[in-house]
Amino acid sequence: MNQATPCPPFPSLPPGSAPVACVDIGGTKVAVHIADADGECAKIVEPTVVQGSRDALAKQVIGLIERAAAQAKLDRKQISRVGVASCGPFVVQDGFLELAAPNLCGGLANGASGLPNDWLTAPIEAPLRELFPFVRVENDAVGALEAERRWGALHVAGSALRHCAYVTWSTGIGTGLCVEGRVLRGKNGNAGHAGHIFVSRDDSARCGCGNLGDVEGLVSGSAITRRFGPMGYANAASLFNAAYAGDARAVSIIDDLCDIMGRMLYNLIATLDLERISIGGSVYWHHRDYLLPRLRRVVQGKLPALTDGCEIVSVGLGDRVGDYGALALVA
Amino acid sequence: MNQATPCPPFPSLPPGSAPVACVDIGGTKVAVHIADADGECAKIVEPTVVQGSRDALAKQVIGLIERAAAQAKLDRKQISRVGVASCGPFVVQDGFLELAAPNLCGGLANGASGLPNDWLTAPIEAPLRELFPFVRVENDAVGALEAERRWGALHVAGSALRHCAYVTWSTGIGTGLCVEGRVLRGKNGNAGHAGHIFVSRDDSARCGCGNLGDVEGLVSGSAITRRFGPMGYANAASLFNAAYAGDARAVSIIDDLCDIMGRMLYNLIATLDLERISIGGSVYWHHRDYLLPRLRRVVQGKLPALTDGCEIVSVGLGDRVGDYGALALVA
Structure with missing residues (x-):
């Protein structure tokens, strides 16, 4: 794909x-x-x-x-x-x-x-x-952010971007954040746990961290298995393959996952006024051509003063970003 | 109160x-x-x-x-x-x-x-x-953050805190953010527009920015008038006065507002690994004794590795923070 x-x-x-x-x-x-x-x-x-x-x-x-x-x-x-x-x-x-x-x-x-x-x-x-x-x-998302800023999609015209983020959509959801050229770490080096933010009040899915309904609990690779396994989609691969084959329920589930991830991306832009976000991780990387336009569509038009100047792109270092x-x- | x-x-x-x-x-x-x-x-x-x-x-x-x-x-x-x-x-x-x-x-x-x-x-x-x-x-939230770090609740034991935020709950919702001692500005100085993040997928309330259901659109002073005016609460003051007088519907509305604001505070902690957030603004300041314990309760217990070390307090500079x-x- x-x-x-x-x-x-x-x-x-x-x-x-x-x-x-x-x-x-x-x-x-x-x-x-x-x-x-x-x-x-x-x-x-x-x-x-x-x-x-x-x-x-x-x-x-x-x-x-x-x-x-x-x-x-x-x-x-x-x-x-x-x-x-x-x-x-x-x-x-x-x-x-x-x-x-x-x-x-x-x-x-x-x-x-x-x-x-x-x-x-x-x-x-x-x-x-x-x-x-x-x-x-x-x-790992901080490491990937540093790598993307040195060698990947967050390195533009010979320089590392100053206001940017790397987001991984994988077994879990992680983010590495950079503002004014400085990687954010926070009081214990835990800045960037935006995978555990809430963008919805759907509390039906428990995340591995204990939260009910945070982003990781709803859309990560392991969440897909937990939530949609009982519906016949054993993992992310089988869910996407069903969607590619025309299964309307799978398409609708993925649209919903994109709405949640897109809201997380938007929240990062509104909070940090970023110029670019690169996305990788096993779930995203295998299905990037399907996912990228859907994620962009969720962000587009929200608070244009902040989102108009922010690009969303695929990880430049591919599946070797880790x-x-x-x-x-x-x- | x-x-x-x-x-x-x-x-x-x-x-x-x-x-x-x-x-x-x-x-x-x-x-x-x-x-x-x-x-x-x-x-x-x-x-x-x-x-x-x-x-x-x-x-x-x-x-x-x-x-x-x-x-x-x-x-x-x-x-x-x-x-x-x-x-x-x-x-x-x-x-x-x-x-x-x-x-x-x-x-x-x-x-x-x-x-x-x-x-x-x-x-x-x-x-x-x-x-x-x-x-x-x-x-204004960046100005208030700088003032709180110099003279207010984000100035502790003679020093400005390094990982902190100021949040205003007023006509609108604003945040000023500081990580590693540096105030975050972003590509156009617009970092800190976390009032426009989504913590819910309730799209029934339009924010002044055009978003459907962002935090400001659901809980700001002007949103309270727009959303609950038709139910007989002309503004924030009348909503809180009704709650203080025992109106169960007003109490339940305010609990819901606190759940939304508390999720926004939590999202900032999970994203930035903060050590303290101070809250001010006209809606909050007039009802701080009622609101502060409710907001703390929403944050408490979510991702303890990040929230355990973060205090939520009232603005030290009171209603003069502006x-x-x-x-x-x-x-």
Whole structure:
């Protein structure tokens, strides 16, 4: 359904750079790649571990870094810097960031998320700092925003845009926000959790964070499975395939999802007076030609003084934005 | 209904400062005061002129500055700086800001706002710059935010808070936003128009900006008159008085207004990871003891990783926050 979009070549680190590990933690999979001055030299992807004790995820990440390093014929000790782009939010525990992410921690919504664990948080920064000299953990949408501003659709005429956002429509919904050229972080680095805002008062869908009817609870990949699985659409792919085949109910469901996501995009513009938003994530990326005009239509005409000067575009870094996002944190 | 809240004394400009004019343009009234090193020396308040040609408002403001200066025994030429805190949004026309405010410009919503003019914009910066050497025009909520961070509830233990917002619940709804110590402005200085975000899909109420069912269209002072006037509540005062007297329908309407405003406050916290929000404005200020606990209750428990560390408080500068806001722009 989608036009072929060329993705820029994977950026290389400056000559002589020591190798870095780039970790992308999502609700569905964990990707680790090793990069150095010659570009990407190894990559491993695995389903995210969400079972066992609450340090299981950190152990998985460390194991993946070691295996990817070995693939690149490196010892773990040769890895100088680790960038972790993860779904959030984070909490600070004894000075280190832990993940309190609705798509990882089953204890946050009293089991409503269906995750097979009762974690309230999962450690990540502390165990990595025991092994590596430099560790930077950021929200994955912040990493993707930085990558889009350096190498992707938020880099225009040789410069990073000053007022912009990256939005991911994936297993969860995340946003990275930039105003006056500065990436917004907030008091605990959790700015950009606009996936958990309310644009409707429909409280029939519980989000993994516990909220009833926030954007992520209504439209994320996992929400689509939870809400429309019982209607015969096992996941986002089957819902979209039904719509493409002419199923009127599926078309109407997707129109409704676009109305909700479009309102979230509009809310970001009205709140931050942005000049461009780029959208990626697995749900969006696979169906971008169908979704982009529908999302634009929802935004268009609302408060023209703010929306007229704001473009909505597809992610420039395509389905590799997660890899680039983790790299942007350490490059 | 409200506790007496002492307002800090009006701040003086540094010794030897030339007099400044502070202009506060709202949907209901325009206030102009003159301040110098001895504090406030004259003040005039008038209903906002929203009839006649589109430069009528600028002429009113200039006339008020001249009369206030005369009251202070000053000539207009002795006024060195003019700060204008106005309801927005703004558009840039030939390099100067003009107001495109739904509460002033009747042409924006095809007459649905009920305003007696067909203005799409009203000039303000250009006519003032012809007469005064320094003019600064900002959104009134940005001015109020700066004043609250210098002298009010967003100034804590001798410092301005770094992650905070000021919200006005008045004729319209406005927000001033600050992250990492920087006031957010956006591409045209219109960041903070969160009063025009959607937190519901109830499209029965048209906002002055043309949106159907945004926050301002549902809960602002003018929206209360439009929506509930036909039910016998002529304005916000009569709605609240009915609730205080035990009218169950009025109580239920106000609970609903608080749910909408509370969702807007929550959306700001989830988007920006704030540490404190202060609320003012005529609707809020007159009924703050009734409204504050209801608003807090809506926010509480939503995404605790972000909301737990964020306080919601009443404006420290009380009903003088507009005067202080205009002063903060030139002090």
